[in-house]
Amino acid sequence: xxxKLLLEHINVPGIAGLDVYRQKGGYRAVEKALKTLTPDEVVxxxxxxxxxxxxxxxxxxxMKWSFLAKPEGVARYLVCNADESEPGTFKxxxxxxxxxxxxxxGMIVSSYALGxxxxxxxxxxxxxxxxxxxxxxxxxxxxxxxxxxxxxxTGYNLELYVQPGGGAYICGEETxxxxxLEGKRGNPRIKPPFPAIAGLYGxxxxxxxVESIAATVPIINDGGExxxxxxxxxxxxxxxxxxxxNLVRPGVYEIELGLPVEEFIYxxxxxxxxxxxxxxxATVAGGSSVPILPAxxxxxxxxxxxxLMSYESLAExxxxxxxxxxxxxxxxxxxxQCIVRNTWNFSRFYHHESCGQCSPCREGTGxxxxxxxxxxxxxGKMSDIDLLVxxxxxxEGNTICPLGxxxxxPVGSAIRHFRDEFEWHVKEPVKSQSVNYGLADYAKxxxxxxxxKTGE
Amino acid sequence: xxxxxxxxxxTFSADLISRFDEIVSRYPQGKQKSALLPVLHxxxxxxxxxxxQAMDKVAEYLFIQPIEVYEVASFYTMYFLxxxxxxxxxxxxxxxxxLVGAEKILNHLENKLxxxxxxxTPDGLFSFRGVECLAACGYGPVLQxxxxxxxxxxxxxxxxxxxxxxxxNKS
Numbered sequence: 001x002x003x004k005l006l007l008e009h010i011n012v013p014g015i016a017g018l019d020v021y022r023q024k025g026g027y028r029a030v031e032k033a034l035k036t037l038t039p040d041e042v043v044x045x046x047x048x049x050x051x052x053x054x055x056x057x058x059x060x061x062x063m064k065w066s067f068l069a070k071p072e073g074v075a076r077y078l079v080c081n082a083d084e085s086e087p088g089t090f091k092x093x094x095x096x097x098x099x100x101x102x103x104x105x106g107m108i109v110s111s112y113a114l115g116x117x118x119x120x121x122x123x124x125x126x127x128x129x130x131x132x133x134x135x136x137x138x139x140x141x142x143x144x145x146x147x148x149x150x151x152x153x154t155g156y157n158l159e160l161y162v163q164p165g166g167g168a169y170i171c172g173e174e175t176x177x178x179x180x181l182e183g184k185r186g187n188p189r190i191k192p193p194f195p196a197i198a199g200l201y202g203x204x205x206x207x208x209x210v211e212s213i214a215a216t217v218p219i220i221n222d223g224g225e226x227x228x229x230x231x232x233x234x235x236x237x238x239x240x241x242x243x244x245x246n247l248v249r250p251g252v253y254e255i256e257l258g259l260p261v262e263e264f265i266y267x268x269x270x271x272x273x274x275x276x277x278x279x280x281x282a283t284v285a286g287g288s289s290v291p292i293l294p295a296x297x298x299x300x301x302x303x304x305x306x307x308l309m310s311y312e313s314l315a316e317x318x319x320x321x322x323x324x325x326x327x328x329x330x331x332x333x334x335x336x337q338c339i340v341r342n343t344w345n346f347s348r349f350y351h352h353e354s355c356g357q358c359s360p361c362r363e364g365t366g367x368x369x370x371x372x373x374x375x376x377x378x379x380g381k382m383s384d385i386d387l388l389v390x391x392x393x394x395x396e397g398n399t400i401c402p403l404g405x406x407x408x409x410p411v412g413s414a415i416r417h418f419r420d421e422f423e424w425h426v427k428e429p430v431k432s433q434s435v436n437y438g439l440a441d442y443a444k445x446x447x448x449x450x451x452x453k454t455g456e
Numbered sequence: 457x458x459x460x461x462x463x464x465x466x467t468f469s470a471d472l473i474s475r476f477d478e479i480v481s482r483y484p485q486g487k488q489k490s491a492l493l494p495v496l497h498x499x500x501x502x503x504x505x506x507x508x509q510a511m512d513k514v515a516e517y518l519f520i521q522p523i524e525v526y527e528v529a530s531f532y533t534m535y536f537l538x539x540x541x542x543x544x545x546x547x548x549x550x551x552x553x554x555l556v557g558a559e560k561i562l563n564h565l566e567n568k569l570x571x572x573x574x575x576x577t578p579d580g581l582f583s584f585r586g587v588e589c590l591a592a593c594g595y596g597p598v599l600q601x602x603x604x605x606x607x608x609x610x611x612x613x614x615x616x617x618x619x620x621x622x623x624x625n626k627s
Contacts, residue, residue: 087593
């Protein structure tokens with residue numbers, strides 16, 4: 001069994017309530033931070049831990065915190081990003097549902113470190129049940145003296161509020177989230193200024209993912225150096241992986257970073273293999289935005305070494321043969337799945353979710369959806385495949401926020417690795433409507449390759 | 457659930473106003489516009505959808521222009537700008553749920569309810585639509601029903617039939 005830091009007590013009956021949570025050691029990090037550490041010392045521990053943002057970008061959390069401007073007499077804010085909407089990702093829902101105090105405790109520790117006296121948890125609006133759970137947990141914490149004025153007699157004041165979103169994927173982008181929290185449409189802001197300088201209400205603000213904030217609890221309890229010993233290289237600590245698709249046991253798993261992908265998919269401790277005795281065709285390792293990989297490159301690097309669940313190993317080979325850890329939304333496709341159909345589905349998602357501010361994204365995502373739709377339904381031309389690559393390239397890097405990239409990457413990677421299947425849809429417009437292309441060579445074992453072309 | 461016609465005047469109850477007040481108190485002085493999204497959720501829970509009259513009242517309450525409410529209500533997918541069935545069944549239609557049969561569930565609902573996506577059944581009870589990822593990919597196919605956003609997981613055509621029966625009996 002690998003080490004669990006966030007989900008260790010997840011199966012304890014009553015762990016969603018304050019009493020049981022405290023019996024299991026909960027709120028020790030608040031006591032320790034507020035009574036024995038200065039805010040800067042808390043930031044230092046988080047820096048030492050090597051914790052990287054768990055929402056998808058993987059930016060070092062401690063470094064992000066150290067960018068926060070601290071002008072005299074100006075309020076500072078911590079905003080938790082609980083707008084979990086990346087297809088394939090459902091870890092934050094799980095954490096908030098089953099162990100809400102882990103997030104509340106992390107919010108108190110992190111707010112203290114940043115000098116925030118009012119903090120917001122922005123939860124996607126569809127998660128009304130989780131919003132009620134969090135509000136109950138906040139009331140409990142407040143009644144126990146962990147929130148409000150003069151917390152634990154230390155003189156530190158903090159109010160914590162839950163804010164519902166309105167159902168928009170784009171609000172997971174931190175500046176769109178801040179716009180939404182200010183009661184506006186979720187249009188991402190032009191940066192700079194970054195939120196650390198001018199965020200919520202123009203004040204210095206840090207936006208962190210649910211899992212990142214919850215991870216500060218074990219970091220403070222055990223020390224940043226201890227946390228950094230877990231994992232591999234610059235991928236320190238544990239990570240929540242949301243596993244979905246054609247797996248025997250989909251669900252949320254806490255892994256130590258560095259676990260081999262093959263073990264994650266096939267071992268009984270995790271997903272237990274591919275459902276219904278099928279074979280693996282492809283994976284999306286980090287949420288719908290990251291490049292899709294065929295089965296062989298999912299399990300092995302291009303040089304034949306095992307691929308690991310870590311920021312570095314998943315990205316090994318660049319976009320030519322690698323992908324990204326992203327949010328940890330791990331989607332497995334069995335041999336009966338159609339990559340063209342799935343790519344069309346994802347493109348429809350990004351078209352639907354584009355805020356419409358930047359033309360390359362607003363128009364380009366529509367093109368991607370439309371062209372993929374005609375390929376999937378047997379009306380495509382061979383030139384459509386290169387047209388898709390061209391449109392994707394024209395979106396990528398040309399938009400205010402990363403939604404454009406997120407829309408382009410799944411299309412580019414699907415064509416890079418599954419071009420045969422796209423071509424087959426053009427060559428067999430009738431047959432492809434009733435039969436799937438199947439596994440083809442996508443699981444063919446990778447031998448040691450002498451030379452690997454990287455980057456693109 | 458109270459239904460209002462497009463042009464019927466809207467008056468918020470004292471109870472609703474006090475819930476608005478509590479929300480406004482969460483933000484710094486002068487930043488009451490931050491309450492817009494949560495207030496619109498409460499209004500929709502009360503009336504089933506957001507009429508122009510209701511949105512104008514919200515603007516008045518928050519001291520903002522009506523356009524500031526309309527542009528938000530039309531941007532976010534959770535807000536309904538026209539009346540829906542009493543039970544709006546929202547089925548996730550994004551990739552991971554489709555890998556485990558979401559499209560079958562959507563087709564089944566269309567046949568079972570006898571209306572197209574977005575329409576209301578003649579008895580006014582049901583609407584359904586496909587929505588994008590609901591962050592429950594490991595439990596798919598899934599659907600949710602507002603205003604409580606009750607969640608139904610691992611759907612089969614049988615469990616959907618049962619759900620529709622239960623909702624009919626409840627109403």
